[in-house]
Amino acid sequence: MKHCTILLMLLVAFGASAQKFDLAKTPPMGWNSWNTFACNIDEKLIRETAEHMVSSGMRDAGYVYVNIDDCWHGERDSLGFIQPDPVRFPSGMKALADYVHSLGLKLGIYSDAGTKTCAGYPGSRGYEYQDALTYARWGIDYLKYDWCNTDSLNPAEAYKTMRDAIYAAGRPMVLSICEWGDNEPWRWGKEIGHLWRTTGDIHLCWDCELGFGTWSKWGVLNILDKQEGLRKYAGPGHWNDPDMLQVGNGLTAAQDRAHFSLWAMLAAPLMAGNDIRSMSDQTREILTNREVIAINQDELGIQCYRMLSEGQLQVFVKPLANNEVAILFLNRGDTALNLDFDWKKFTVNDGMTGRYHDFNQQTFKLRDLWEKAEAGTTAAPLKKMLPAHDVLMLRLTAM
Ligand code: GLA
Numbered sequence: 001m002k003h004c005t006i007l008l009m010l011l012v013a014f015g016a017s018a019q020k021f022d023l024a025k026t027p028p029m030g031w032n033s034w035n036t037f038a039c040n041i042d043e044k045l046i047r048e049t050a051e052h053m054v055s056s057g058m059r060d061a062g063y064v065y066v067n068i069d070d071c072w073h074g075e076r077d078s079l080g081f082i083q084p085d086p087v088r089f090p091s092g093m094k095a096l097a098d099y100v101h102s103l104g105l106k107l108g109i110y111s112d113a114g115t116k117t118c119a120g121y122p123g124s125r126g127y128e129y130q131d132a133l134t135y136a137r138w139g140i141d142y143l144k145y146d147w148c149n150t151d152s153l154n155p156a157e158a159y160k161t162m163r164d165a166i167y168a169a170g171r172p173m174v175l176s177i178c179e180w181g182d183n184e185p186w187r188w189g190k191e192i193g194h195l196w197r198t199t200g201d202i203h204l205c206w207d208c209e210l211g212f213g214t215w216s217k218w219g220v221l222n223i224l225d226k227q228e229g230l231r232k233y234a235g236p237g238h239w240n241d242p243d244m245l246q247v248g249n250g251l252t253a254a255q256d257r258a259h260f261s262l263w264a265m266l267a268a269p270l271m272a273g274n275d276i277r278s279m280s281d282q283t284r285e286i287l288t289n290r291e292v293i294a295i296n297q298d299e300l301g302i303q304c305y306r307m308l309s310e311g312q313l314q315v316f317v318k319p320l321a322n323n324e325v326a327i328l329f330l331n332r333g334d335t336a337l338n339l340d341f342d343w344k345k346f347t348v349n350d351g352m353t354g355r356y357h358d359f360n361q362q363t364f365k366l367r368d369l370w371e372k373a374e375a376g377t378t379a380a381p382l383k384k385m386l387p388a389h390d391v392l393m394l395r396l397t398a399m
Contacts, residue, residue, distance in 0.1 A: 020163075021172035024194035025236045026297040028142070028174055028269045030065025030108065031058075032244050035202070035273025039071035039119055042088040043096050046107075050100045052276040059104060061288040062297060063272065065142045065174070066100050067108030073121035080127060081134055097139035108142030108174070109135055113158040114149030123149060124162065132165035132173075140173060145193075147179035155179055156188040163192050176241065176269075180215070181226070186233035186240060195239040195269050199226045202243040202273075206255050206389055207332075220246070220259045221332060227266055231303035232352055234267055240303065241269050248274030248283035254390035256286050257370060258330060261391045264296035265304035265318050265328050291369040292393060295326040302353055304328070307346065313337060313386075317348055319355040320395075325364070329392040336387050343378035357396075364396035 031049060033041045050066045053059050072093075074083040084093050097107040111131060112123040124131045124145075135143060145162055147155070159177055166173050177189050177196035185196035203210045203217035210217040218226070223242045234240045245263065247256045263270060272287055279287075295318060304318040304326070312333025318326040325348055331337050343359040350356070357364070359378045366382075368375040370393055376382070377399065386392055 020175075020191075020194060020237060023172055023174050023237070024239065026299065026301060027239050027267050028065060028176075028195065029063045029271070029293075029297075030067055030106075030142070031063060031272040031276060032067040032069055032108070032144070034069035035204075035244050035246060035249060036275050037069075041068060041071055043091055046096060047099055049276050050103050050105050053105060054103050056276060056279070056284050057288050058272070058276065058284075061290055062293055063270070063287075065106050065108045065271070067110070067142055067144060067271065069110045069144065070117050070119040070146070071121060072109065073117070076122060076127070080130055082122060082127070082131055093138040093140070097141075101139065106141035107139065108144065108176075109138075109140050110144045110146065111162075112146040112148055112150075113153060113155075113162065113179075114147065114151070116149045118146055118148035125150070125153075125158075128161050128165040129168060132162065132169040135173065136166075136169035136171035140171070142174040142176065144176040144178055147182070155183045155185065156192065159185075159189070159192045178241075186230055190233070190238040194237060195241040197241045197243060198230060199223050199242060202246055204246050204249050204251065206251065220251075220255065220262070224262055224266075227303075228306075231305060234301065234303045236299075236301040239267060239269055239301075242266060244269075244271040244273040245287075246273055247286055248272070248279050252389065253282055253286075254387055256283070258389055258391045260286050260289070261292060261328055261370075261393045262316075262330070264292050264393075265316050265326060267296060267298075267301055267303040267318070270296055289369065291367070291372060291395070295320065295369070295393075295395065298326075305350060305352070307348070311337075313339070315341075317350065319348070319350055319353055323357075323398060325355075325357065325396040326369075327394045327396060329386060329394075331386040331388060331390055334388050336385055339382060339384045339386050339392065341382040343382065363399045365399050367395040367397070369393040369395060 074085040100107045175193040177193040181198040189196040205219040207221040208219040304316040308315040316328040348357040366375040
């Protein structure tokens, strides 16, 4: 009997680890508290955010995870079980998860592989199995696992420990590896987590670096440029994570559109980071643009490559299912530019996937995903004024 139980446990563990619970087949979508609220969080905020994710149409557009970042923690009890802050979360996490689930959403939480989180709350080091069990009991669906205060820990091993703790707890959870790309997690993260941060934190700016001595925060373009060379590591169930969205937090409308389009093209997780309860119609329309989201959520899960970089213009290509293609024209510069793009001088030629389209041989019709309108074909050169910091995003379908 004993042997049977052990065998069964081994089979379950092996089955789970082989598939990582089969989660995040497309880039995970949701919301996270950090970019807007930092440590100013409580259960009221989380409940209201979940409610507005439903009433704003975000849930129906594909946003599922409501993720609580750092600072939810209280203390460990006498047996070592972590408790939520009793003032911020008086009803407890189980009740909060039940409520979020009742709205058709999922609940995420945050911890850290070190002794303390980045904001100084209790980390999971030495408590991994106990914490994973606690999260499972609460009904948590997603864990963002940070990398502060880890001393000389080996990152792959530390993240494996938490992965195995989640398997042992038995509840499917997305595991988000947040070690900022320091130890090239794209090389070892695939069998461990479902996504890994590729850079330091995103800062609310188009193009800037905000230094803090040993680390920096980065603007949208800076983070974009750091994705170079990483596309081969991403795919269904394991994504490069260029950090959470700043859409709706103060960039211009063009910059917000560009930021959202780029993250869609990068097959990045789409984690809104704004105050959903009070967002403008413009922000809501950007975040819920289903045609742009469909590019991000394409079942092939191929991250874009850069086809062209010429002055302030860059062009990105993302092969899609059914031989369709997404193409993004980005104006990085501070002045408008006049696009005059002769399709016949370019080919889609993606060595990584083998995708090849010659516009001299095949004509595609174009759909403008922000105008939500047909936009001609590849038979004629594309001529269009592209405002500063803006994008033109097209879906190409063979005729
Ligand atoms: C790190 C992470 C951020 C956020 C904070 C919380 O900086 O990279 O995304 O989780 O910690 O303290």
